[in-house]
Amino acid sequence: MRVPLTMLVLGVSATLAGCQAQPQEAAKPGRPVLVQSVAFEPRTPERTFVATIRPRIESDLGFRVAGKVAKRLVNVGDMVKVDQALAALDATDLRLQREQAEAEVKAATAALQQAEAELRRIYTLRRQGWSTTAALDRQQAVAEEARGRTARAERALMLAGNALSYATLTADIDGVITATQIEPGQVVDTDKVAIRIARLSEKEAVIAVPEAQIETVRTGVASLSLWSNPDKRYEATLRELSPSADLVTRTYLARFSIPAADEPVQFGMTATLTIDEAAAAEVARLPLSSLHNQGDGPAVWVISADSRPVLRPVTVAAYQSRDVLITQGVNDGERVVIVGAQKLDPGQRVRIVEALQF
Incomplete structure (x- = not known):
């Protein structure tokens, strides 16, 4: 059966209309x-090291004469001033030596006075013709020997006085006592360390540096913070780097000065030393x-x-x-x-x- 042309056109139009009514495909996401x-x-992050606060100058003091310790006047942690007495020896023998030296001076002085008086008398007799040149020469020698004996006696008295003063150990700087190695009744020699004293005015941080970090420590910029107060930082400057490694730890000892160290920075405290590479x-x-x-x-x-x-x-x-x-x-x-x-x-x-x- 033949389909009329009009119906065919309508069918095609409906098909196209249905196609246009379908939704378009969504755009692909990125x-x-x-x-x-x-x-x-x-490039190089900051390095941190565990540091210990130490005094820059720590002196070992000892007696300059041997003897028996009579008393110790300070303990560890005590603050001391210059010329303050720290300990004393039994000075009985030293006083006797000084008294003996004083007696020698008196005897030498008396002998010198007698020799000079005799010399003046012989001079007078020699001018009057009653004495010989030989007698004058002998008396001049005796007087000169008496002068030498007097000088020796005076020097011996000075040494005895010094030895007596050395029986009292005194502080030579303002500082704090960090160690005591003597007790009353102990007999000490001149090579015995008696008391260790640290200067308060200069404090530093000490760290152990591995071999690989030596150059960083030498050229870097350092700062310090105490474990007790980590929010406050102190400027630190490398003062000394050991030229040789420790035989056990194989690390190098480095000492950093702390110019702005104040009262909270105490000896023996633990701190963190931070080093930033310079111009990194x-x-x-x-x-x-x-x-x-x-x-x-x-x-x-x-x-x-x-x-x-x-x-x-x-x-x-x-x-x-x-x-x-x-x-x-x-x-x-x-x-x-x-x-x-x-x-x-x-x-x-x-x-x-x-x-x-x-």
């Missing part, structure tokens, strides 16, 4: 990428997965202001086990693709996922 913000930081180069640390190389050198995908990836060449300072250190090519705050970089094209639509940074 490729998801994980990004990380660029943050430049010193700054680098951006990114994962190795962020690098993309098409044969023209290393590059990274940077997300532009319109959220499109842009391939940008970078300068790599070093490759590490998981990260790459970049010195040029990116700026602080820019977002770099760290996952999915190998499957991107310039200007491609992407969906950004921020990486968590700890």
